[in-house]
Amino acid sequence: MTKKKFSRYSLQDKALLLTGYILLGLFVVAIIIPMIYIVVASFMDPITLQNKGITFDFSKWTITAYQRVFSNAQIWVGFGNAVLYSVTFTVVSVFITLLAAYPMSRADFKGRSFFNVIFVITMFFGGGLIPTYLLIKSLGMIDTIWAIIIPGAFSVWNMIIARTYYQGIPTELREAADVDGANEMTFYFMILLPVCMPIIAVLSLWSFVGMWNSYFDAMIYLDSASKKPLQVVLRAILIQNKPESGMISDMQSTAARAQLAELLKYATIIVSSLPLLVMYPFFQKYFDAGIMVGSVKG
Amino acid sequence: MKSSTKSASSKGVAPWKGKEGAGLHGTLVYLRQHWQLYVIFLLPAFALTIIFRYIPMGGILIAFEDYNAIKGFLGSPFVGFKHFQRFLSSPDFLSYLVNTLKLSIYGLLWGFPVPILLAFLLNHVESAKTKQKIQLVLYMPNFISVIVLCGIVKILLSVTGPLNLFLGTSTDFMTMPEAFRTIYIASGIWQGAGWGSIMYTAALSNASQELKEAAVIDGANIFQQIKAVEWPAIKDVVIIQFIMSAGNIMSVGFEKAYALQTDLNMRTSEIISTYVYKKGLLDGDYGFSTAVGLFNTVINVILLVTVNKIVARMNEGKGL
Numbered sequence: 001m002t003k004k005k006f007s008r009y010s011l012q013d014k015a016l017l018l019t020g021y022i023l024l025g026l027f028v029v030a031i032i033i034p035m036i037y038i039v040v041a042s043f044m045d046p047i048t049l050q051n052k053g054i055t056f057d058f059s060k061w062t063i064t065a066y067q068r069v070f071s072n073a074q075i076w077v078g079f080g081n082a083v084l085y086s087v088t089f090t091v092v093s094v095f096i097t098l099l100a101a102y103p104m105s106r107a108d109f110k111g112r113s114f115f116n117v118i119f120v121i122t123m124f125f126g127g128g129l130i131p132t133y134l135l136i137k138s139l140g141m142i143d144t145i146w147a148i149i150i151p152g153a154f155s156v157w158n159m160i161i162a163r164t165y166y167q168g169i170p171t172e173l174r175e176a177a178d179v180d181g182a183n184e185m186t187f188y189f190m191i192l193l194p195v196c197m198p199i200i201a202v203l204s205l206w207s208f209v210g211m212w213n214s215y216f217d218a219m220i221y222l223d224s225a226s227k228k229p230l231q232v233v234l235r236a237i238l239i240q241n242k243p244e245s246g247m248i249s250d251m252q253s254t255a256a257r258a259q260l261a262e263l264l265k266y267a268t269i270i271v272s273s274l275p276l277l278v279m280y281p282f283f284q285k286y287f288d289a290g291i292m293v294g295s296v297k298g
Numbered sequence: 299m300k301s302s303t304k305s306a307s308s309k310g311v312a313p314w315k316g317k318e319g320a321g322l323h324g325t326l327v328y329l330r331q332h333w334q335l336y337v338i339f340l341l342p343a344f345a346l347t348i349i350f351r352y353i354p355m356g357g358i359l360i361a362f363e364d365y366n367a368i369k370g371f372l373g374s375p376f377v378g379f380k381h382f383q384r385f386l387s388s389p390d391f392l393s394y395l396v397n398t399l400k401l402s403i404y405g406l407l408w409g410f411p412v413p414i415l416l417a418f419l420l421n422h423v424e425s426a427k428t429k430q431k432i433q434l435v436l437y438m439p440n441f442i443s444v445i446v447l448c449g450i451v452k453i454l455l456s457v458t459g460p461l462n463l464f465l466g467t468s469t470d471f472m473t474m475p476e477a478f479r480t481i482y483i484a485s486g487i488w489q490g491a492g493w494g495s496i497m498y499t500a501a502l503s504n505a506s507q508e509l510k511e512a513a514v515i516d517g518a519n520i521f522q523q524i525k526a527v528e529w530p531a532i533k534d535v536v537i538i539q540f541i542m543s544a545g546n547i548m549s550v551g552f553e554k555a556y557a558l559q560t561d562l563n564m565r566t567s568e569i570i571s572t573y574v575y576k577k578g579l580l581d582g583d584y585g586f587s588t589a590v591g592l593f594n595t596v597i598n599v600i601l602l603v604t605v606n607k608i609v610a611r612m613n614e615g616k617g618l
Contacts, residue, residue: 013520017422024419028435031488034450035438037460041453053463100343103335110328115340122351124545124599128591130578131357134371135350151350154343184334213443216553220579231445238449239557265453269446276441281434287496 042066042266046259065267068260072247075268077226078233085148085218085229086211093153093207094200100154101162102188119156136221147221148211158203165199166192201286209276230272237261237268361589374585381589390573398569398594402550405483406543412491414536417498418524433499436492448557451485473562482558482567497539498532505531541609545602548594570594 009017040054043061069075103109104116126132132151141147169192177187193200215231222228237243243261251257329336361381363374385391416436423429439447454461455471462468471477510527518526552571559567570590578587 010519016520020419020422024416024423024432027416027491028432031435031439031492034454034488038450038453050458053460096342096346099339103339106335109332109335110325111336115344118344119347122347124602125355125595126351127354127357128588128595129574130584130588130591131354131360132350133579134357134360134584135354150346154346159343184332185338188339209441213441213445214553215443215445231443234443234445234449235557238445238452265449269449273442273446277438280437280441284430284434284437287437 038266038269042263042270044263046263049263050259064260065263066271068247068264069267069271074225074228074233075230075271078228078230079272081227082212082230085145086208088145089149089153089211090204090207092149093155093158094203096154097158097203098162098193098196098200101159101166102192104159105163105166119159123156133220142221143223143227145227148217152217155207158206162196162199162203165196169195198286201283205280205283205286209280212276234268234272238265358588358592360585361592363585365584365588377585381586382593384586385590385593390568393565394568394570394573397566398548398550398571400566401479401482401555401569402547404479405486405550406547408483409487409491409494410540410543412487413494414498414532416491416495417502417532418528420495420499421502421528422520433492436495438492439489440493442489444551444553444557447485447489448554451481451558455481472558472560475563475565475567478558478563478566482554486554497535501532501535502528537609537613541602541606544605545598547601548598 037054041049042065043063044054045060045062048055048060104112104119106112127135136142136147136151141150173191173195174187177191182191213231215229215235218229218232219235222232241261243264247264248257248260251260357371360371360374362376362378363371364377364380365371366374369375420429420432420436423432442450452472453459456462457468457470461471471481505527510523513523513527548570550569550571552575555567555569556572556575559572571594574587574591574594577583577590581587
């Protein structure tokens with residue numbers, strides 16, 4: 001089938017397509033290779049890895065790093081916090097954003113352009129780091145989950161995407177509901193939202209991923225070790241080279257500790273990234289739908 | 299709730315129907331009928347915006363004060379443009395500004411075309427299944443966190459890492475100021491180009507299939523198809539994306555720059571946002587830090603407006 005199609009191209013087009021496929025292939029390979037490297041390296045004996053690089057001599061492979069990562073309390077605490085923060089943020093943020101998008105999607109909504117200006121300005125102008133920090137502090141939100149959930153819970157960008165999506169839904173739906181005497185709430189929750197699942201899925205995924213992967217807010221607002229999310233714990237291990245002392249302190253020599261610390265990096269990368277990488281393909285079918293809307297109207 | 303009886307009675311007669319929206323009375327009737335839209339739907343978002351976006355804008359006043367936590371926001375002495383003068387006249391100012399601009403402008407020049415190219419390439423993959431598999435791989439790095447990305451970069455480029463092993467050298471790339479921008483931009487393309495191609499891919503798949511078939515029947519080669527069918531389909535998206543990214547030149551990501559900084563590559567890696575963070579939250583120099591941040595924001599807004607105007611002029615009056 002493909003072959004038959006391919007033969008309809010001229011020689012010049014074939015050359016062009018071939019170049020294109022090679023480029024695409026190279027890009028795919030460039031993405032995969034570092035990932036495979038990390039996966040394989042995470043099973044390697046640290047000394048062999050350092051001296052010879054990756055070998056497929058399986059006698060040199062080990063799962064020590066994973067055992068250490070999984071037996072480390074701080075990683076689990078970070079994991080638990082990351083789940084808690086990401087789920088809470090997703091629920092709160094998607095709910096508020098979807099709600100706000102509804103009046104903003106209606107042409108007959110009075111004050112729409114006023115609210116629109118109010119919202120859009122915040123996309124380009126803000127008080128900056130210190131004024132925001134001082135506000136959070138004076139609200140007593142420092143070192144609480146709310147400091148990282150609430151301030152960013154309403155996303156103007158996501159609101160615009162949801163609004164555009166609502167606008168694509170035939171108005172007959174609302175006219176029919178009006179005739180039936182449904183009020184705004186009934187219409188919204190019983191009729192409109194059920195047909196918006198693709199956009200809800202996309203916005204939820206974005207919010208979840210955004211929160212799961214961010215570290216800045218948690219770094220500046222959360223002090224207690226028991227509240228730190230995974231990315232802050234990872235930062236200590238991967239960027240600052242300061243793994244939890246419990247993870248490596250039993251090794252006798254400094255050299256052995258350093259090697260183990262290095263090996264732990266690979267395993268923590270895998271363990272922390274796996275949940276999202278496994279989860280996202282299930283959402284892939286919604287991506288085009290969600291982003292399509294966003295791109296059409298901007 | 300008193301109004302509910304009124305509204306019910308007027309509903310029965312419906313004398314206002316024709317003049318809904320006209321005058322104060324019309325507005326009041328409208329509000330009474332649609333209060334849910336304001337109170338339930340919009341209020342949470344509106345309140346969050348006012349509290350967490352607009353109140354901090356008032357806090358910009360700190361940039362003109364010698365802020366003192368005890369005297370507070372209104373009691374601290376007013377110093378005018380002192381902090382701005384100090385920043386603009388310091389020898390570091392130019393270096394941070396140039397670092398910020400170079401990082402984001404080079405990033406834009408190198409990074410912006412790649413997703414568009416990927417989308418064109420994907421669009422010519424004929425088997426839908428293959429295309430989907432390629433997309434799955436292309437999107438994957440987007441789901442890796444900044445910290446993990448930087449961790450991978452550090453591992454790959456470390457003195458004993460695979461790149462050095464492969465080259466037979468022992469260069470410490472992370473400490474080289476000359477390497478910072480390349481590392482930052484290349485890893486950004488690695489992570490974001492596939493994901494960035496989605497909206498172009500979506501716009502391309504939206505291109506009229508009939509138009510495309512007609513072009514093929516007319517014997518258009520691939521270049522001609524791209525020119526006549528595919529480019530027009532994504533042109534608007536490209537323009538919007540370009541304005542948005544050009545307008546965000548000064549807000550180049552703090553998170554990644556900070557994570558890739560080492561003591562030795564500061565000469566190129568210290569950008570305004572990392573400087574604001576260090577001065578403000580690490581050194582506690584609130585007034586100065588706020589002034590520097592404000593300077594950054596203002597330049598950003600000016601850039602956005604300018605780029606929007608230029609693009610609008612080139613694009614027959616259509617900007618953002």
